[in-house]
Amino acid sequence: MKNYELVLQQVEADLAAGRLRLGGRLPGERALAEQLGISRPSVREAVRVLEALGVVRTATGSGPEAGAVIVAEPSAPLTALLRLHLATSHLPMHDIVQTRVLLESWSAQEAAGLFAEKARHEVAGEDLVAKLAVAEELLERMDGEGLSPEEFHLLDAEFHVALAGLAGNVLIAAVMGSLRSAIHGYVLAAVPNLPNWDATAIGLRTEHRAIVAAIRDGQGDDAARLVTEHIEGFYRAARLSSPTW
Template sequence: MKNYELVLHRVEADLAAGRLRIGERLPGERVLAEQLGISRPSVREAVRVLEAMGVVRTATGSGPEAGAVIVAEPVSPLTAVLRLHLATNHLPMNDVVQTRILLESWAAREAAGRQVDSGELKLADDLLDQMDAPDLSPEEFHLLDAEFHVALSGLAGNVLIAAVMASLRSAIHGYVLAAVPNLTDWEATTVGLRSEHRAIVKAIRAGTPDDAAELVTAHIRGFYQAARLNTAP
């Protein structure tokens, strides 16, 4: 085991045992180095890894805000990992599509089953209204679309699902935009997507889980097929 990994295991154990909590500060470099019998550069390396993982946020100096503070920011690190694997073709687009269908149809089914109220659906409704604005560019439309899908996933009440969805949508944003020229009629596509979005929200609002899940599945699969991103035979 590398020296910096000793720090990672120590932080993991302390978090699991409740000895460290979100908002608390890690022990200083010197303290951790002495406790674990490693060098201070190894501790610094571990802190950089923890920061990249979204587990700590660091600030330099000697004031009350200095040091490494425990946070919970999983979206950015997950997005970075997904982007890198997509760039190296380690994540086939077909697998991405299937994962989206699996997660989003489950989330829609859960949201409809728990009968969310109008207040919980307000963000999704607002995003739909924004997508109705005329003359949106493809990038503007897809950014709103991404927010909409993440908002729907959040209605299921599962924090991890919402984080994974936010990372996945952000990671594939470039691929979706690159496929816009493959669409035969962009305006007609946006009309169809907006209609499908509203049908999904209607099913969730009505508390019909099967309908909500089926509509999400058809919506995702239909777009990827139209954009020729889904190359499965």
């Protein structure tokens, strides 16, 4: 048993037992070291791991914001995980695209179902409408003139993540967000492969609007199909089917 693992065990146990909770703070590194009978470097290695897993956020200085604060940020570590394993070339780009299609088409279908239910039962669904409004606002911004491919793609990524959030599954939304972030650099690098960026952007905008319309109208099958074609079409056009360039 390596020493730093003692800290991980301790923190996990404290979390599970409720002795540590969101917003709380870990004891100082020096105090933790003395409590567990290990050295400060060992404690620091453990804190780094917790930080890498999105469990704590560290900051220097003093006050309530300083120190190792307990947070719950699964997306960032998921992104790092995917990026690194993508870099090892043991995570084929094809698998990532396939996963995106699966998660996003499911989300679209689910979201459309929620809208259909809302229409049938006259249920509230303000939350749903608000989320869709956020997505549509992103579409507006994507209509702006003079957007660079990078700016456009950042908005596009946000839009897709917002769509995934419509279904209300935080795990799937987190995975989607991480997938987008992890491949962002790769997608940008593939933009020059496109025969005509402006034409591509116009097509993407049109497809986005069709997807939103299908979801709002509760047409789940249409929404899922449109999302699938949208994603696969782009990756095919950008010849982004492989992580080897």
